Amino acid sequence: MAKRRNLPELLIARSHHDMGGRPAGKVKPLEHDVEDWERRVDAMMVLLTGVLGGKRLMTVDELRKNIEALGPEAYDRMSYYERWVTSITQTMIQRGVITTDELSRKMEQVKARLEEACRK
Amino acid sequence: MPQVSDKRGARAARPQYPNDLPSEPVRFAPGERVHVRQTAPLGHIRTPFYIRGCRGTIERLCGAFPNPEELAQQRSGLPAQPLYRVRFLQKDVWPGYRGNPADVIEIEIFQHWLEKA
Numbered sequence: 001m002a003k004r005r006n007l008p009e010l011l012i013a014r015s016h017h018d019m020g021g022r023p024a025g026k027v028k029p030l031e032h033d034v035e036d037w038e039r040r041v042d043a044m045m046v047l048l049t050g051v052l053g054g055k056r057l058m059t060v061d062e063l064r065k066n067i068e069a070l071g072p073e074a075y076d077r078m079s080y081y082e083r084w085v086t087s088i089t090q091t092m093i094q095r096g097v098i099t100t101d102e103l104s105r106k107m108e109q110v111k112a113r114l115e116e117a118c119r120k
Numbered sequence: 121m122p123q124v125s126d127k128r129g130a131r132a133a134r135p136q137y138p139n140d141l142p143s144e145p146v147r148f149a150p151g152e153r154v155h156v157r158q159t160a161p162l163g164h165i166r167t168p169f170y171i172r173g174c175r176g177t178i179e180r181l182c183g184a185f186p187n188p189e190e191l192a193q194q195r196s197g198l199p200a201q202p203l204y205r206v207r208f209l210q211k212d213v214w215p216g217y218r219g220n221p222a223d224v225i226e227i228e229i230f231q232h233w234l235e236k237a
Contacts (some may be wrong), residue, residue: 012158012159012160013160014169015165015169018165018168018169020168020169020170021169021170021213023169059191059192059194060188061188061191061192061197062164062191062192062193063166064164064188064192065163065164065192065193068163068164086224087169094194095194113184116146
């Protein structure tokens with residue numbers, strides 16, 4: 001069983017994302033294409049932070065906060081832009097731009113659309 | 121951000137960072153010894169875990185910027201926090217470091233994470 005740590009120790013513990021300096025293998029450079037949905041997520045961030053369009057609905061710091069709040073398992077499983085889109089969604093809910101109900105209904109619509117497309 | 125040069129090669133007068141924000145007074149000067157606080161408030165922190173608790177030397181003042189920990193919580197981050205480039209000896213950061221003992225690592229750290237060493 002893991003050693004039980006006290007509260008002060010837990011509060012100064014390393015967050016999962018904060019991996020700098022941890023033992024690791026060599027970095028393997030890997031070429032890969034950026035998918036269309038990933039470009040769209042990037043574009044959304046440009047618009048939401050007001051880099052273009054002049055309307056600031058969130059900061060990059062909130063993007064980071066909500067990425068860093070992911071559990072270790074989710075953090076490792078998700079790809080770069082999957083983390084982004086999850087964090088943007090979380091931020092929009094926190095800011096009241098969308099509600100969880102609107103999100104869930106939209107997701108149902110999208111799911112239905114995909115299922116419809118698969119049947120054809 | 122890259123340095124901006126005009127055609128004569130001189131540095132343009134354009135500031136490299138917003139300098140018109142209300143900011144916390146600057147507490148450290150280049151050459152001063154500092155100690156990085158060993159703490160971890162919740163939320164978004166830009167001070168890497170591995171450098172907390174280490175001692176280093178102020179290399180330069182980089183400017184003052186809205187506090188990212190506050191920006192992450194939908195607040196203004198003002199007054200702006202002075203940001204320093206701090207130089208550490210690698211051997212002081214990594215236990216058992218086997219490289220050149222003069223090797224350094226430089227990290228940009230906000231003033232509220234630093235204390236006089």
